[in-house]
Structures are given as C-alpha cells and as structure tokens.
Amino acid sequence: MKYAVLIGDGMADYPIEKLGGKTILQAARTPAMDYIAAHGNTGLAKTIPDGLPAGSDVANMSILGYDPAVYYSGRAPLEAASMGVALAPDDVAFRCNLVTIEQGRIKDYSAGHISSEEAEILIETLDTELSNEELRFYPGISYRHLLVARNNLGAETECTPPHDITGKKIEEYLPEGKDGDFFSDMIKKSMIILELHPVNLKRIEEGKNPANSIWVWGQGYAPKFTPFQELYGKAGAVISAVDLLKGIGIYAGLDVIEVPGATGYLDTNYEGKANAAIEVLKTRDLVFVHVEAPDEAGHEGSIDKKLRAVEDFDSRIVAPILKHAKASEEPFTILVLPDHPTPISLKTHVPDPIPFAVYRTDKKDSDGAETFDEESVKKGSFGLVKASELVGILVKAK
Numbered sequence: 001m002k003y004a005v006l007i008g009d010g011m012a013d014y015p016i017e018k019l020g021g022k023t024i025l026q027a028a029r030t031p032a033m034d035y036i037a038a039h040g041n042t043g044l045a046k047t048i049p050d051g052l053p054a055g056s057d058v059a060n061m062s063i064l065g066y067d068p069a070v071y072y073s074g075r076a077p078l079e080a081a082s083m084g085v086a087l088a089p090d091d092v093a094f095r096c097n098l099v100t101i102e103q104g105r106i107k108d109y110s111a112g113h114i115s116s117e118e119a120e121i122l123i124e125t126l127d128t129e130l131s132n133e134e135l136r137f138y139p140g141i142s143y144r145h146l147l148v149a150r151n152n153l154g155a156e157t158e159c160t161p162p163h164d165i166t167g168k169k170i171e172e173y174l175p176e177g178k179d180g181d182f183f184s185d186m187i188k189k190s191m192i193i194l195e196l197h198p199v200n201l202k203r204i205e206e207g208k209n210p211a212n213s214i215w216v217w218g219q220g221y222a223p224k225f226t227p228f229q230e231l232y233g234k235a236g237a238v239i240s241a242v243d244l245l246k247g248i249g250i251y252a253g254l255d256v257i258e259v260p261g262a263t264g265y266l267d268t269n270y271e272g273k274a275n276a277a278i279e280v281l282k283t284r285d286l287v288f289v290h291v292e293a294p295d296e297a298g299h300e301g302s303i304d305k306k307l308r309a310v311e312d313f314d315s316r317i318v319a320p321i322l323k324h325a326k327a328s329e330e331p332f333t334i335l336v337l338p339d340h341p342t343p344i345s346l347k348t349h350v351p352d353p354i355p356f357a358v359y360r361t362d363k364k365d366s367d368g369a370e371t372f373d374e375e376s377v378k379k380g381s382f383g384l385v386k387a388s389e390l391v392g393i394l395v396k397a398k
C-alpha cells in the first residue's frame with residue numbers, strides 16, 4: 001500500500017455571504033476532492049488540542065502523526081531544523097517575520113509577500129547591525145525568518161503572531177513579560193535600520209509594501225521526536241515550500257524533497273510538487289504534500305484568491321496524484337484535508353475541527369458524502385477523530 005496525505009493549508013472556512021452562504025470548499029470547483037469524498041470515508045479531525053495555539057505548527061504536527069500535547073515546543077525550533085540551524089539546549093528560536101508597519105499598526109504580516117532574495121539582504125543587514133554573542137538572525141522563505149537567542153533569553157516572553165493582529169496598533173501587542181522590553185526594543189531598532197534601506201525604497205517606488213520592521217513570535221526550545229519509522233513502520237517523505245513542514249519532517253526522520261519553484265504562495269510550482277510526490281512514492285511508503293497558498297489567501301481576506309488556491313490544489317495536486325493512484329498496480333490510500341480553517345472573515349486561524357476524506361483504490365466504499373466540504377463530511381463513518389491518530393488509523397487499516 002502507498003499513502004499520499006495531501007494538505008491544503010487553511011482551506012476550511014465559514015459560510016460566506018458573498019458566496020450565497022457557501023464556504024470556499026462548497027463554492028470552489030473541486031472534482032478530485034469530491035471524488036475522494038464520494039468514493040471513500042469522511043469525517044472531522046481535531047488538529048489543535050485544547051490549550052494549544054491554532055497554528056499550522058500544531059495542526060501539521062498532528063497530521064504528521066505527532067500529538068502536539070506531547071511533542072510541541074514552539075514553531076521556530078521546527079523551522080530552524082529546516083534552515084540547518086542547530087540549537088543548543090538553552091537556545092530559544094524565534095520566528096522573525098518581516099512585516100509592514102503603517103501609522104503604528106500592522107499593515108501586512110508578510111510585507112507584501114516579499115521575495116526571499118530581497119528578504120535575505122534585509123535579514124543580513126539586521127544580523128550585521130543587531131547580532132551579538134547572544135543573538136543571531138537567519139534568512140528563510142519570503143517573510144519567514146529566524147532569530148536565535150542564547151541562554152534561555154525570551155523563553156517566557158509573551159509574543160503575538162502578526163497574522164493575528166492585522167490592522168491593530170503594535171503598541172498593544174509588542175512582546176511582554178520576561179525579556180519583553182528587550183525584544184520590543186529590538187523591533188523598534190529594526191524599524192530604524194529598515195526604514196530607508198535601498199531594498200525598501202525600491203519596494204515603495206514599485207508600489208509594494210516595504211518590509212519596514214521585524215516581528216518576533218513562535219519561540220521555543222528544540223523538541224525531541226520519536227522517528228516516524230519507529231512509530232508507524234513506514235518510510236515517509238515531506239514536500240512543502242515552507243520551513244515549518246520541512247522542519248517537522250526532519251525531526252520525524254522523514255525525507256524532505258525540495259521542489260524548485262515551490263514558493264509558499266499562489267504562484268507555487270504545483271506540477272513540480274505533484275510530480276515529486278508521484279516520484280518519491282516509487283521508493284517510499286508515504287508522502288505528505290503541503291500547499292500553503294489557501295492559508296495566505298485566507299489571511300489576505302481574498303475570496304477570489306482563496307477560491308483559486310483551493311481549485312489549483314484540487315486540479316494540480318490532488319487530481320494528478322489521484323489519477324496516478326487509480327492507474328497504479330499497487331493499492332493507494334489518499335487522505336485530503338486542511339490543517340486548520342483560515343476564515344476569510346477573520347483573516348486568521350481558528351481551532352475548529354477540519355473536514356477530511358480518505359479514499360482507497362483497492363476498496364469500493366462510500367459514506368454518503370457527494371462532495372468534500374465542512375458539512376458533507378459529517379455524513380462520514382469516521383465521525384470526529386484526533387488528527388494525530390489519523391496516520392496510525394490509515395497505516396493499520398486492513
């Protein structure tokens with residue numbers, strides 16, 4: 001049996017008035033996911049354990065088969081692993097967004113989805129100006145970067161994800177608590193350094209949001225994972241543009257497959273990711289394919305972009321993998337799901353259970369769902385499951 005777990009980050013949503021009360025999944029054309037729901041089994045999965053933040057870190061850790069209540073120690077340590085940054089036991093890794101601040105408010109948590117190339121120049125400037133024996137900055141993907149603080153600095157600081165406070169006054173959300181002042185001062189220093197940086201002057205000239213500040217959050221210590229192979233007896237791989245999924249994969253001992261042109265946005269290399277998934281399953285039992293785009297569209301509050309991202313995920317990731325699976329001599333199990341909802345109306349994540357559907361090429365089955373969406377899956381035989389148990393259920397199924 002081969003397994004393909006296909007994750008459309010943030011796909012789930014709430015009923016939208018402009019769509020006649022439909023959710024994005026109900027309004028989008030998703031024939032491949034509808035086929036999987038109609039010919040397989042469906043249910044709802046709780047990807048965010050009570051008491052943990054509704055983020056893609058917690059949610060995707062669950063989907064990859066690791067209970068966040070046991071394994072989660074923060075987002076940034078996972079991203080650090082993908083960036084090749086080793087952490088000492090008392091190192092605290094922070095996510096360091098490049099953001100756009102305007103009139104004292106968070107205008108854009110992504111600084112206009114700044115290119116990784118532009119961002120690297122800015123992060124290197126900040127590292128030159130602000131790093132010391134206790135602090136180092138590391139460039140990542142687009143607006144997503146890393147700050148590592150030594151000697152437990154910032155471990156207990158209260159930070160807020162910038163995508164949760166679009167439009168809000170930064171003074172009300174700057175880092176607080178232990179070492180809060182230190183990191184607040186660092187954010188303010190970054191504004192001075194970045195304001196007139198040539199990269200930003202050019203972005204402003206081009207009508208793009210400047211990356212005129214950093215914003216730190218998602219900190220934590222390096223986690224400890226039991227290898228995926230040991231937990232599930234399967235050799236697996238991860239395909240994603242973002243360091244978060246690659247980092248979880250590295251800690252789990254999965255192979256990380258790099259796909260050129262994978263951007264973490266709507267312009268990602270869908271075909272490249274689908275082809276890489278089909279290729280890697282020739283030599284591995286299981287592949288996780290993660291697409292970030294629907295989540296970014298949700299944060300932007302764009303119905304059109306989120307419809308496009310979901311339809312692209314369906315036609316350019318799910319459909320080719322489904323076609324390959326049905327033509328394959330070896331049986332396939334395909335699981336499709338979001339990691340969490342990113343409702344257009346809220347422009348950020350919520351911890352609500354997410355819809356999922358499982359299709360096996362060697363079984364004629366159906367739970368009565370005709371489409372794949374937040375309501376139809378409730379007809380399914382799975383009911384409500386703990387997402388971190390899903391992989392185990394699939395690989396043990398007879």
Ligand SMILES: O=C(O)[C@@H](CO)OP(=O)(O)O
Nearest residue numbers: 009055056144163244295
């Ligand atoms: O990368 C990020 O900062 C966030 C934005 O929401 O994306 P995700 O939650 O999907 O990791």
